[in-house]
Amino acid sequence: MTVGLLSLVLLGLSALSFILGRQKALASVKGDIRNLHSLPSYCGAGVALFTGIPASLLMIIWLLVQPVLIESHVTDMILPEDIDTGSTRELVMSDVLRIAKGVDVLVARGADEAEITKLINNPAALKTRLADARIALAADINPHVAKAAAAYRTKVATGNNWLAVSTLGLAVAGFLFALMQVKSTFRARNVVEAFVRVLLIGASSVAVLTTLGIILSLVFESWYFFQLYPAKNFFFSLTWAPKFGGGSDLGIWPLLWGTLYVSFIALVVAVPVGLMAAIYLSEYASGRVRSVTKPVLEVLAGIPSIVYGLFALMTVGPFLRDWFAKPLGLGESLSSVMTAGVVMGIMLIPYVSSLSDDIINAVPRALRDGSYGLGATQSETVKQVVFPAALPGIVGAILMAASRAIGETMIVVLGAGAAAKLSLNPFEAMTTVTVKIVSQLTGDTEFSSPETLVAFALGLTLFVFTLGLNILALYIVRKYREQYE
Amino acid sequence: MTKATFRSRKASLLVPDARTKARNASERWFRLTGIAAVSVGILALVFLLGSVLDNGLSAFRQTHIEMAIPLDETKLDVSGKRDPALMAKVTTVGYGKLIQASFQKMLEDRGVDTEKIKPNKLMGLLSKKAAADLRDMVLANPDLIGTTLTFNAMTNGRVDGYFKGRVTLESAERDSNISPEQLRLAQRMADAGVIRTKFNWAFLTNPDASELRPESAGLGVAILGSAYMMMIVLVLSLPIGVAASIYLEEMAPKNIWTDFIEINIANLAAVPSIVFGILALALFVNFLGLPQSAPILGGLVLTLMTLPTIIIATRASLKAVPPSIRDAALGVGASKMQAIFHHVLPLAMPGILTGTILGLARALGESAPLLLIGMVAFVKDYPSSPPNGFFDPASALPVQVYNWTQRSDPAFAERASGAIIVLLLFLLTMNSVAIILRRRFERHW
Numbered sequence: 019m020t021v022g023l024l025s026l027v028l029l030g031l032s033a034l035s036f037i038l039g040r041q042k043a044l045a046s047v048k049g050d051i052r053n054l055h056s057l058p059s060y061c062g063a064g065v066a067l068f069t070g071i072p073a074s075l076l077m078i079i080w081l082l083v084q085p086v087l088i089e090s091h092v093t094d095m096i097l098p099e100d101i102d103t104g105s106t107r108e109l110v111m112s113d114v115l116r117i118a119k120g121v122d123v124l125v126a127r128g129a130d131e132a133e134i135t136k137l138i139n140n141p142a143a144l145k146t147r148l149a150d151a152r153i154a155l156a157a158d159i160n161p162h163v164a165k166a167a168a169a170y171r172t173k174v175a176t177g178n179n180w181l182a183v184s185t186l187g188l189a190v191a192g193f194l195f196a197l198m199q200v201k202s203t204f205r206a207r208n209v210v211e212a213f214v215r216v217l218l219i220g221a222s223s224v225a226v227l228t229t230l231g232i233i234l235s236l237v238f239e240s241w242y243f244f245q246l247y248p249a250k251n252f253f254f255s256l257t258w259a260p261k262f263g264g265g266s267d268l269g270i271w272p273l274l275w276g277t278l279y280v281s282f283i284a285l286v287v288a289v290p291v292g293l294m295a296a297i298y299l300s301e302y303a304s305g306r307v308r309s310v311t312k313p314v315l316e317v318l319a320g321i322p323s324i325v326y327g328l329f330a331l332m333t334v335g336p337f338l339r340d341w342f343a344k345p346l347g348l349g350e351s352l353s354s355v356m357t358a359g360v361v362m363g364i365m366l367i368p369y370v371s372s373l374s375d376d377i378i379n380a381v382p383r384a385l386r387d388g389s390y391g392l393g394a395t396q397s398e399t400v401k402q403v404v405f406p407a408a409l410p411g412i413v414g415a416i417l418m419a420a421s422r423a424i425g426e427t428m429i430v431v432l433g434a435g436a437a438a439k440l441s442l443n444p445f446e447a448m449t450t451v452t453v454k455i456v457s458q459l460t461g462d463t464e465f466s467s468p469e470t471l472v473a474f475a476l477g478l479t480l481f482v483f484t485l486g487l488n489i490l491a492l493y494i495v496r497k498y499r500e501q502y503e
Numbered sequence: 504m505t506k507a508t509f510r511s512r513k514a515s516l517l518v519p520d521a522r523t524k525a526r527n528a529s530e531r532w533f534r535l536t537g538i539a540a541v542s543v544g545i546l547a548l549v550f551l552l553g554s555v556l557d558n559g560l561s562a563f564r565q566t567h568i569e570m571a572i573p574l575d576e577t578k579l580d581v582s583g584k585r586d587p588a589l590m591a592k593v594t595t596v597g598y599g600k601l602i603q604a605s606f607q608k609m610l611e612d613r614g615v616d617t618e619k620i621k622p623n624k625l626m627g628l629l630s631k632k633a634a635a636d637l638r639d640m641v642l643a644n645p646d647l648i649g650t651t652l653t654f655n656a657m658t659n660g661r662v663d664g665y666f667k668g669r670v671t672l673e674s675a676e677r678d679s680n681i682s683p684e685q686l687r688l689a690q691r692m693a694d695a696g697v698i699r700t701k702f703n704w705a706f707l708t709n710p711d712a713s714e715l716r717p718e719s720a721g722l723g724v725a726i727l728g729s730a731y732m733m734m735i736v737l738v739l740s741l742p743i744g745v746a747a748s749i750y751l752e753e754m755a756p757k758n759i760w761t762d763f764i765e766i767n768i769a770n771l772a773a774v775p776s777i778v779f780g781i782l783a784l785a786l787f788v789n790f791l792g793l794p795q796s797a798p799i800l801g802g803l804v805l806t807l808m809t810l811p812t813i814i815i816a817t818r819a820s821l822k823a824v825p826p827s828i829r830d831a832a833l834g835v836g837a838s839k840m841q842a843i844f845h846h847v848l849p850l851a852m853p854g855i856l857t858g859t860i861l862g863l864a865r866a867l868g869e870s871a872p873l874l875l876i877g878m879v880a881f882v883k884d885y886p887s888s889p890p891n892g893f894f895d896p897a898s899a900l901p902v903q904v905y906n907w908t909q910r911s912d913p914a915f916a917e918r919a920s921g922a923i924i925v926l927l928l929f930l931l932t933m934n935s936v937a938i939i940l941r942r943r944f945e946r947h948w
Binding site: 215217228239302314321364398460 | 527541746747773781865868869870904905920923
């Protein structure tokens with residue numbers, strides 16, 4: 019019985035038990051539901067929960083544990099001499115799994131078990147049959163490996179049978195137990211609600227689990243990286259020159275420099291424009307202008323970063339090169355820090371402006387009125403009253419924008435270039451932390467070389483940086499916020 | 504005299520003094536800077552969209568050559584049994600010859616002067632995919648054999664580019680894939696009405712194509728992959744997000760644990776998207792062994808990324824339901840759960856749906872995490888239908904754009920911009936639906 023079918027059967031059983039539980043509840047009070055503690059549908063739902071939930075939990079745990087157990091059994095069937103020099107036990111095991119899968123394909127195409135047994139004893143024939151079924155194997159099949167694959171298949175088959183039996187058994191047991199409880203005093207609603215509550219709590223902890231997953235995966239893989247590559251060189255070396263094959267220099271500074279440079283240019287573009295736009299829209303613009311321009315600016319925020327990346331690559335890059343870099347003699351590179359920075363700045367404009375808009379609007383009307391009453395013009399009021407009052411919030415907004423700039427990926431991948439260097443020329447191609455994470459982790463990756471694992475250390479750095487900026491932003495907002503009222 | 508005394512006066516309502524003038528000037532400047540800032544933002548948007556449309560609209564037009572091809576039984580099905588397995592023995596080379604013969608005949612009939620161009624140069628005007636297309640058509644429908652088929656062959660990417668102004672006679676001099684001679688022939692063919700431009704449906708349905716045949720590259724697999732991922736994101740993130748928000752907003756006691764959860768959600772919303780890609784690689788691929796480049800993997804990552812958005816939106820709309828609704832429900836004897844699920848949640852639903860659609864729109868445009876989990880791989884086959892298709896390799900719209908920008912042929916740059924237009928249209932639709940939902944069902948208490 020396949021897992022999909024089993025889940026369907028479980029679902030059907032639960033539905034059936036809902037109906038039966040409901041009927042029993044109704045029968046127990048002869049149809050007069052006033053005598054029931056809970057509504058009949060709650061009784062039904064209670065029985066259905068007892069039928070479905072323990073069985074599904076068992077199924078999930080079983081499915082997670084079974085492969086591990088079976089593999090540890092099967093791997094003992096491979097003798098040390100079966101492992102070729104240069105190969106590892108894991109590679110041989112992956113061959114075993116692939117053969118087992120291939121045999122399953124053969125069975126699905128109408129090969130019977132007797133034929134399979136014959137094939138298992140004749141690895142060469144097995145290989146040709148598998149090749150016919152488009153399952154390519156690199157080397158000839160070792161007889162032990164073939165045997166191991168056969169054993170793997172039988173164990174999986176028995177395991178799946180037991181899984182079906184025990185799951186369905188548990189479902190029926192749960193059903194009978196719950197059905198016995200159903201009577202007029204059965205507090206079904208409380209049971210169901212307690213269960214729903216557990217579900218809700220579980221859902222709300224997904225966020226915590228995600229954070230935990232991020233931190234654990236970053237920390238563990240980075241730790242693994244620092245076993246292979248000295249942390250001192252990573253944090254203090256000024257060269258980044260990965261060589262696949264060993265002997266690479268993996269200093270983070272060129273990447274960090276590129277990241278900070280691009281983010282700085284982005285903020286130079288985004289902060290004045292975003293801030294002034296926010297001030298204009300909240301202090302000067304009439305309701306009609308505001309109702310048109312604000313959504314238009316927000317469209318900029320809804321555009322995916324890949325679109326900005328393409329804009330940088332196809333429009334801004336050539337423009338900056340032909341009109342600024344070449345005439346000024348600063349380089350001929352299509353991708354440059356300037357390109358990525360300017361485009362990222364455009365992306366951040368709505369972010370800065372909508373955050374500052376909220377903050378400026380939170381400054382109470384009375385402060386402005388007081389300033390006008392003393393004879394200040396509108397701009398003087400903004401500069402000398404509203405802006406200082408909103409400053410902590412604005413600084414927080416800028417820090418959050420900075421954290422987004424540092425973590426942005428697609429714009430820099432397409433716009434900033436891939437050359438890691440420490441240079442002051444903004445029209446030169448430089449690279450960032452995120453670009454290097456992408457380039458070290460895409461394509462065929464081997465998770466045992468420092469050149470790949472360095473991406474996790476870079477990811478950890480990035481995570482710490484952005485998290486730090488966000489926490490700092492929150493801290494500043496909380497510490498220096500003016501409390502009106 | 505009066506004038507002199509008037510001037511000597513320090514200030515009046517009619518004539519401002521120097522200081523007032525300066526203050527007013529600075530006021531005007533400030534206001535102008537504000538207008539300038541808003542205009543910069545709007546101009547940036549206009550330039551962005553204009554550049555995308557300018558580069559990408561041509562991807563939706565494609566030049567074709569229509570020709571009548573007699574499908575000869577003696578060449579395509581020697582056995583005469585119409586058995587696809589036997590017919591498959593005729594390779595694309597055989598079909599190529601057939602196309603070549605009909606192509607030459609058609610040019611002769613139409614009176615286009617070929618200047619004795621070499622046959623392989625003549626065939627160079629057509630897409631390399633034409634023969635494969637014809638073969639697929641015949642194999643799918645063996646009854647075509649014996650008839651004369653009107654076949655629409657795509658032109659080669661360079662020829663297509665010539666009519667779109669991307670390729671010129673000068674650039675063809677330096678190009679090993681096309682010669683000026685071929686382009687002049689193409690021009691004569693266009694003048695004779697042999698080459699025609701049509702709407703390019705294949706761009707929306709074809710799978711990706713190799714470096715050598717940009718004209719046949721399409722978004723079919725990418726759109727399917729993105730659709731699969733959105734299904735997964737919707738099915739997972741909506742229930743989880745709503746459940747989490749209900750707990751946090753309606754039921755959770757104020758304690759360290761719930762504070763911790765709230766901080767976590769706020770932080771997750773600010774974590775760079777690429778970090779989620781790293782998480783997926785370490786957790787889902789290396790630890791759980793999910794297949795790379797499969798929609799299920801992308802869907803899971805995007806779910807984790809969308810959750811904070813949905814939770815924040817849902818909590819806001821739950822908060823907007825006035826407490827009197829809850830009190831009334833509790834007052835007539837509903838349990839807390841009943842009050843929430845029967846009364847508060849339905850009233851908050853429009854807001855929740857709006858938030859969900861906006862979250863989905865964000866997820867649809869997200870590409871960085873998908874790069875890390877192998878969605879950049881070259882995928883030529885359509886994924887099968889769900890649920891099995893969730894585990895087949897597929898691409899995604901934004902990643903397909905990235906993929907095409909990495910190729911050297913400029914024809915792919917046009918395709919990338921075209922793909923962006925498709926992506927933006929999807930986003931526009933989703934956002935409009937969200938706005939309509941909000942306008943139509945939003946309640947003010």
